[in-house]
Amino acid sequence: MRHRYEVVVIGAGMVGMLTALALAERDIGVLLVESSRPGGGQSGRSHGYLHQGYAYGTAEPRLPSLFARATSRWDRLAAHLTPVTERSTVAFADEAAARGAAAHWASAGLPVERVDPPAWLASRITSCFRSSESTLYLGHLLHTLGERLEKAGVHVARGEVVRTGRDGNGVTTEYTGPDGSTVPVAARVAVVAAGAGAAGVLERSGLPRVVQCRKSHMLVLRGDLPAVSAIFPEREHHGLFLASRIGPDRRTTWLISDFQSFDGTDPDSGELAGWWARRILTTLRSLAGSHTLEGVDLLSGYAATKSGLLPQSGTVAHEFGREFLDGRVVVTSPSKLTLAPLAAEEAVRSVCAVLGLPPGEVDWPRLDAPPGVIPAHGQTPHELWETELAAVKSPDLVRDLPPIRVLNSLFAH
Incomplete structure (x- = not known):
């Protein structure tokens, strides 16, 4: 027919x-x-x-x-x-980078509001701004x-x-x-x-x-964590995006991505997943306070593909x-x-x-x-990425990071 x-x-x-x-x-x-x-x-x-x-x-x-x-x-x-988060924290570990970014935002007409670093961040954060991004x-x-x-x-x-x-x-x-x-x-x-x-x-x-395809990855941390969204734009220090969800069990999930992606036509780019995840965790450990990361009890993740003309x-x-x-x-x-x-x-x-x-x-x-x-503020039902891929449960991110071969197994599914 x-x-x-x-x-x-x-x-x-x-x-x-x-x-x-x-x-x-x-x-x-x-x-x-x-x-x-x-x-x-x-x-x-x-x-x-x-x-x-x-x-x-x-x-x-x-x-x-x-x-x-x-x-x-x-x-x-x-x-x-109701947005999961109304605003995002934009944080810098380098004051010169913060000044340059603030000047660019002002020239682009983006609202710039300097705030004190929130308690969940590490002490090395020198400058914080509140963005209008939800x-x-x-x-x-x-x-x-x-x-x-x-x-x-x-x-x-x-x-x-x-x-x-x-x-x-x-x-x-x-x-x-x-x-x-x-x-x-x-x-x-x-x-x-x-x-x-x-x-x-x-x-x-x-x-x-x-249409160009780029492979990327999302790291998922779950546990007793604050519900926040944050941007770390310093690419020379491996910039990160961090978004939160709060599940029915009241545990908070962090979804973490970065500015990096790989050629989607390269069949070997999946082997980079473990290296990428360890670099994400290394960067996160320098940005989030150890008292914050002690609340993580599950580490997961998934591979994704981005596209654009x-x-x-x-x-x-x-x-x-x-x-x-x-x-x-x-x-x-x-x-x-x-x-x-x-x-x-x-x-x-x-x-x-x-x-x-x-x-x-x-x-x-x-x-x-x-x-x-319809959730209470900040609460959401399960999303597609919440499939349990937990090769590492109860990770000790404060004292020792999982080896690359274990992290790589997160994305082997």
Whole structure:
């Protein structure tokens, strides 16, 4: 059976779901194809930072204004959600680096407020600032987006796209369903919003591989820890992002990532995981006080893949979309999840141009938390990364770090 829609959206992450919803609310027939489950890729594995630009320097001078535009969209989308943390601590161990960063923030129009270092940090921290960056539990938004898509009449299909290409005045997209059968779908436009999977979709379709994939890792610490979010931007000292969640058992989980990533096409980059995790822990031990790390009783982690469009401008976050086959195939892949609403808007404009419709402004809805899972402040139900991979339980991070071979086993799953 050959199905027909006006638009096929490939990928049910934040960008794909937002794009499908905005199109459906314009009475455009949309099929959303997802290979695993909604939010099961980059969106569901994010730490939930709504970046403002504090962690990025003068090499990205336009990022603060872009983030500000994106944040205005998030303010509407997440208006009814309580952030996990309202603000983030930006900490430095070098006073000269702190002065340079503060000067950059002031020139970029970012609010700068110097504060005393909180008690959970190590004594070597010389300067602290409070940023306007909040963190969200994206699981609520993904869940509610799914409900809104169903109400808007978006059809969702489970399957892996094996090809999309020009067919007359439109495109044909073929996907393999759970039963192994191949389903062809005719549409006027296909939107590739598959995140890390977009590179494979493009390659199988004979289209340019304009999506770059980078492997990264997230370290997970759990225990009696303070609920905080923090940024350590000193890259020469291995800068870190730290975000918190509080589970139903009242234990706090820290998700820790850094500024490092590896070529996603390199099959050996996974062997770097143990080295990377030990470097993270070494850095964290110099930044967090020993009295804080004594509360850690579980160490875990997972490997992830980031994606973004290969930049034409020479910077990493300024392109939101590419068009192929006279605009019949639109590829969208923002390098930062914060920019997802802007990327979706760009995709909607591209689709409307092909369909001959006025793009107008996207009136993003307010996404309420789903009934029955609205948490108390700071509490969240389980997220995708909370699968127990605990190769090291009750780690003694204060006196001795686990060996690299043990850390590597965390990511062998």
